[in-house]
Amino acid sequence: MDINKRHPMPCRDPLVRNKDFKEVATGYDAETAIEEAKRCLHCKHRPCVSGCPVNIAIPDFIALVAEGKFEEAYQVIAKTSALPAVCGRVCPQEKQCESKCVRGIKGESVGIGRLERFVADYHNANTPLKKADIPKNGKRVAIVGSGPSSLTCAGDLAKMGYAVTIFEALHIAGGVLVYGIPEFRLPKAIVQREVDGLKDMGVDVETNVVIGRSISIDDMLQKYDAVFVGSGAGLPRFMGIEGENLKGVYSANEFLTRINLMKAYKEDSRTPVQHGRRVAVVGGGNVAMDAARCAKRLGAQEVCIIYRRSMEELPARAEEVENAIEEQIEFKTLMNPTRILGNENGNVTGIECVNMELGEPDESGRRRPVAIKGSEHIIDVDSVIIAIGTSPNPLIKSTTAGLEVDKRGCIVADENGRTSREGVFAGGDTVTGAATVIKAMGAGKAAAKAIDEYIKSKAN
Amino acid sequence: MYKILKKERLNSSVTRMVIEAPFVAKKAQPGQFIILRVDKDGERVPFTIADYDRENETVTIIFQVVGAETSLLNLKNEGDYIEDFVGPLGNPTKTDGYKKVAVIGGGVGSAIAYPVAKKFHQQGTVVHTVVGFRNKELVILADEFKAVSDKYLLVSDDGSTGKKGFVTDALKELIDSGEAYDLVIAIGPIPMMKFVSKLTKGYGIKTIVSMNPIMIDGTGMCGGCRLTVGGETKFACVDGPEFDGHLVDFDEAMERGAMYKKFERSEECRLFGKEVQ
Numbered sequence: 001m002d003i004n005k006r007h008p009m010p011c012r013d014p015l016v017r018n019k020d021f022k023e024v025a026t027g028y029d030a031e032t033a034i035e036e037a038k039r040c041l042h043c044k045h046r047p048c049v050s051g052c053p054v055n056i057a058i059p060d061f062i063a064l065v066a067e068g069k070f071e072e073a074y075q076v077i078a079k080t081s082a083l084p085a086v087c088g089r090v091c092p093q094e095k096q097c098e099s100k101c102v103r104g105i106k107g108e109s110v111g112i113g114r115l116e117r118f119v120a121d122y123h124n125a126n127t128p129l130k131k132a133d134i135p136k137n138g139k140r141v142a143i144v145g146s147g148p149s150s151l152t153c154a155g156d157l158a159k160m161g162y163a164v165t166i167f168e169a170l171h172i173a174g175g176v177l178v179y180g181i182p183e184f185r186l187p188k189a190i191v192q193r194e195v196d197g198l199k200d201m202g203v204d205v206e207t208n209v210v211i212g213r214s215i216s217i218d219d220m221l222q223k224y225d226a227v228f229v230g231s232g233a234g235l236p237r238f239m240g241i242e243g244e245n246l247k248g249v250y251s252a253n254e255f256l257t258r259i260n261l262m263k264a265y266k267e268d269s270r271t272p273v274q275h276g277r278r279v280a281v282v283g284g285g286n287v288a289m290d291a292a293r294c295a296k297r298l299g300a301q302e303v304c305i306i307y308r309r310s311m312e313e314l315p316a317r318a319e320e321v322e323n324a325i326e327e328q329i330e331f332k333t334l335m336n337p338t339r340i341l342g343n344e345n346g347n348v349t350g351i352e353c354v355n356m357e358l359g360e361p362d363e364s365g366r367r368r369p370v371a372i373k374g375s376e377h378i379i380d381v382d383s384v385i386i387a388i389g390t391s392p393n394p395l396i397k398s399t400t401a402g403l404e405v406d407k408r409g410c411i412v413a414d415e416n417g418r419t420s421r422e423g424v425f426a427g428g429d430t431v432t433g434a435a436t437v438i439k440a441m442g443a444g445k446a447a448a449k450a451i452d453e454y455i456k457s458k459a460n
Numbered sequence: 461m462y463k464i465l466k467k468e469r470l471n472s473s474v475t476r477m478v479i480e481a482p483f484v485a486k487k488a489q490p491g492q493f494i495i496l497r498v499d500k501d502g503e504r505v506p507f508t509i510a511d512y513d514r515e516n517e518t519v520t521i522i523f524q525v526v527g528a529e530t531s532l533l534n535l536k537n538e539g540d541y542i543e544d545f546v547g548p549l550g551n552p553t554k555t556d557g558y559k560k561v562a563v564i565g566g567g568v569g570s571a572i573a574y575p576v577a578k579k580f581h582q583q584g585t586v587v588h589t590v591v592g593f594r595n596k597e598l599v600i601l602a603d604e605f606k607a608v609s610d611k612y613l614l615v616s617d618d619g620s621t622g623k624k625g626f627v628t629d630a631l632k633e634l635i636d637s638g639e640a641y642d643l644v645i646a647i648g649p650i651p652m653m654k655f656v657s658k659l660t661k662g663y664g665i666k667t668i669v670s671m672n673p674i675m676i677d678g679t680g681m682c683g684g685c686r687l688t689v690g691g692e693t694k695f696a697c698v699d700g701p702e703f704d705g706h707l708v709d710f711d712e713a714m715e716r717g718a719m720y721k722k723f724e725r726s727e728e729c730r731l732f733g734k735e736v737q
Contacts, residue, residue: 043659169679171497171504171544208546210679214483234681238693245688245712247719254682262503262676271676272723347717393680393728395698 004107009114009319014326018296021183021265024323024343025089028111030068033118037065040110043102048112051100053442054080056184058097058112060190065115072125077116082152082164082441085124085190088117090181091438092317124193131288132201137161139455144211144225144396146439147175149428151194151449152444158201160452161424165204167215172261173205175232177437179261180253182290184297185320188260212395217403217424224424225458226451229411230444233392233429239282243340244386248274248348252291252387259294276383279303280351282337283387284313285434291385292329304330304379308356308369324333334358336369338376340384384439392430400424417447418454425451462496462545465518467538470600473525474568475534476510477515481519484547488512488519490575491553491670491702495678496521497544498532505529506697508572508677509548519547522571522600549678550701553668555579560586562634562641564627564656566648567593572670573647574601574608581608588639589613590630592652596621628655641665646705650714657705659670667705671696673716687713 001007010026011017017024028036040062048058057076064073077084092115093099101109141157143150146168154164170176174191199205207268209215211231218229236251238244255273258264262271279295281288284307296303305324307314310333325331334356341350355375358367397405404412404420410433417425427443429435466478472547484494493508511520536542553576560581561580565573570591580587589609594597596618606612613630614622623630631644644667646656653669660667673696680698687696690707694700 169546170677171546208544208550209483210546213548213679214487214546234679236681236683238683238686240693245686245693247716247718251683254676254684257676257682268501270501272720274719346712391697395680 001035002107003039004103006039006108006111007032007114009111011323014323014328017184018293018327019299021297023187024184024454027121028114030070030118030122033065033070033115034068035096036111037062037115039065039103041102047100047102048097048110051097053438054445055095056080056097056116056218061118061119062110062112062115065119070119070122071127073119077119080445082444083148083194083437084116085120086148086177086186087438087441088113088120088191089186090113092436094318096438102312124190129193129196129200134159134202135161136163136202138230139163139459140165140224141451141455142167142194142220142227144217144227144229144286145169145175145231145428145430146173146195146205146264147232147428147440148177149173149232149440149444149447150228150241151198152441153228153230153427153448154203154444155198155201156445156448157451158198158203160448162452162455163202163204165206166198167209167211168205169206170212170261171207173207179257180287181295182260184293185290197243209267210395212399217396217421221423225455226425228417228444228447228451229366229396229398229419229424229430230428230440231393231430233323233390233410233434235391235393235409236386237389238386239337239388241337241339243342244346244378246340246342246348247346248276248383249340250274250383250385252281252287252385253390255291255385256287256294259298265294265298273298275299276381277301278381279383279385280306280337280379280381281385282306284309284390285315285387285389286317286320288385288387289316289324291387293324293327295383295385296327296329300383302330303328304332306335306351306353307331307333309335309358309366310334313366332379334369336371337384341378348382348384350380351384352378363372392432392433415446416450417443418450423454461543463542464536464538464540464542467536470522471598474522474571474598475525475598476520476522476571477533477536478518478520479542479545480515480517481545481547484509484519484545485514485517488548489552490555490579492548492550493678493701494519494545494547495549495675496538496542496546498529499543502532502543503529504544504676504678506549506672506678508670509575510571516689519545521569524568546678550697551699552580553702555583555585558585558643560588560639560641561643561645562588562590562631562639564631564644564646564648565589565591565605566627566646566652567598567728568600569648569652569670570601570605573645574604575649576645577605578608578624586610587595588641590615590627590632590634592616592627592630592648593621594618626655627652628659631656632659635663635665643668644705645669647700650710650717653705653708654710657708657710661706668702669705669708671701671703671708671713673713674719685728687716
């Protein structure tokens with residue numbers, strides 16, 4: 001095999017897999033993993049490590065994979081990453097570790113994410129969970145939310161001996177890992193194992209508790225030495241165009257929650273979801289890709305992505321875009337919806353769009369899309385899913401006096417997660433706005449360290 | 461898991477349950493709701509808090525059996541457990557600053573109107589209650605309402621109990637007879653709330669309605685419960701469930717409420733099919 005090319009990820013046939021919710025990528029086998037690991041050049045300056053938000057010792061674990069020492073490789077990753085089976089699957093590696101790989105200059109970078117996933121899956125298949133016996137230090141920390149930043153923060157604090165309680169508003173822990181990212185990209189059994197692992201470390205998980213309603217941050221500060229807020233950015237944005245409240249228009253959050261959390265795709269599920277025949281998904285991020293691919297799997301004949309910029313600017317992971325194209329999702333780029341049309345029963349019948357062209361760069365550095373006058377046209381659809389972004393839920397802000405937020409509603413915190421309230425730390429999407437799983441984990445990690453320092457400084 | 465401490469039939473299709481739920485009981489206020497899942501395969505369904513007891517850490521819900529989830533819930537007995545029970549959700553009813561209010565309850569919606577009427581009564585507001593039912597057999601909470609109301613009017617569609625007619629007829633009569641309310645609060649089926657709002661708009665009386673759209677999470681993360689109020693999109697679970705009745709687009713709310721009608725019907729059939737076996 002060409003040394004400049006990486007070993008392809010084995011995947012299920014696109015036209016078979018787009019009819020069910022089973023995992024698309026089947027993962028490397030041991031032999032392929034060893035071969036791929038041998039492509040690593042073990043650079044002295046280790047640029048890949050700096051591309052990883054939690055700085056996994058990438059060349060070290062890869063060297064162990066090359067020797068067939070998979071469990072040892074796992075132990076190297078586990079030192080800095082709490083969720084390798086998740087991150088190996090959902091990180092945008094092409095923008096992180098793999099973007100810095102020296103192999104990538106002349107050819108294809110080493111498949112770091114694929115190797116991480118292989119190692120984590122190997123560990124999970126061969127090492128049963130066992131209760132850890134960690135001496136407790138007598139201090140208590142409350143964690144708000146159970147997404148990636150919270151799980152990471154909880155794990156790190158538990159390892160240090162803190163009594164940690166996670167409070168989750170929904171009935172299952174995992175945040176976006178359970179309600180957002182679909183089974184075909186991230187099997188829920190993997191997330192459950194991570195949560196079970198935390199429980200074995202002594203972390204308490206209280207589901208069905210809404211912070212700001214069931215209990216406030218101030219209540220928590222009475223009982224806990226510190227609080228970490230990792231409540232994410234779960235409030236969906238709508239476009240504010242005509243027809244958005246018609247039947248058949250979903251926020252991606254609602255559509256994905258019905259499918260992933262409530263299992264509405266299953267025959268015997270008691271939660272319904274509309275099975276559109278012609279579906280338009282508005283937006284170009286990973287959430288849009290997930291929603292489009294779910295709609296296809298529910299039996300839609302035609303699914304299109306409507307995105308106002310061009311293919312080059314799509315913010316979704318390259319692999320997800322490729323997978324979506326293979327699964328016959330159509331991309332209508334340089335296009336923006338102007339209104340949604342309905343019939344007399346209030347059901348969606350079409351979406352009117354206008355063509356766009358790219359003008360001057362905007363404050364984000366990307367070229368600003370501008371509508372081409374008179375190019376309005378109608379696309380026949382019976383379902384529209386809006387995936388144009390989310391922002392933090394205002395509930396915590398509105399019920400916690402003195403907690404500073406910025407104009408987007410994001411909690412203001414420094415790089416160590418310290419907020420304007422003493423003893424309250426925050427990290428992940430609730431601070432940055434919608435970002436990535438690995439960045440949230442990095443924030444959870446930094447906050448755990450800062451919480452430990454804070455509690456120790458108060459004890460002295 | 462949340463234990464059912466008490467179960468009581470209020471009429472042929474309405475049940476009252478007292479459930480052990482410490483977190484909810486501690487913070488619950490009139491006008492708020494909970495979301496429950498009966499079992500592991502269940503749907504998340506909203507129910508309004510009909511009463512609460514902070515000391516005993518219990519929350520009361522009153523529900524009508526209308527579909528799969530409520531049927532399954534109704535099969536549970538005292539001592540059984542409910543899988544998930546989360547709340548309190550939504551904003552509490554604003555009760556400050558009113559001297560004389562009319563509380564209007566329709567059908568099982570009057571179970572939601574009751575804690576609101578009780579709170580007004582406890583703070584010294586004059587409370588007139590108008591409750592409407594299809595017929596005599598369906599009347600619930602009569603004694604409870606009487607205990608917290610300065611005036612209690614019962615109407616029924618068929619005249620089998622109280623006065624024959626709709627709640628709007630009775631409310632109109634009260635207003636026309638010179639009762640000056642500074643607030644009307646209506647809780648019940650959407651058409652009832654729509655017509656109460658229509659009536660009071662003519663008289664210029666401030667009117668609050670409690671909306672009951674389809675919900676999933678109930679925490680503001682999906683917008684499934686969105687409705688149009690004064691031309692703006694609002695999420696009932698976090699911005700409501702109470703809104704100014706003169707600003708709500710009731711027709712849109714009714715359409716959206718019927719979104720899964722087909723599914724619900726087939727679901728009910730499947731469920732009852734299983735039970736018969």
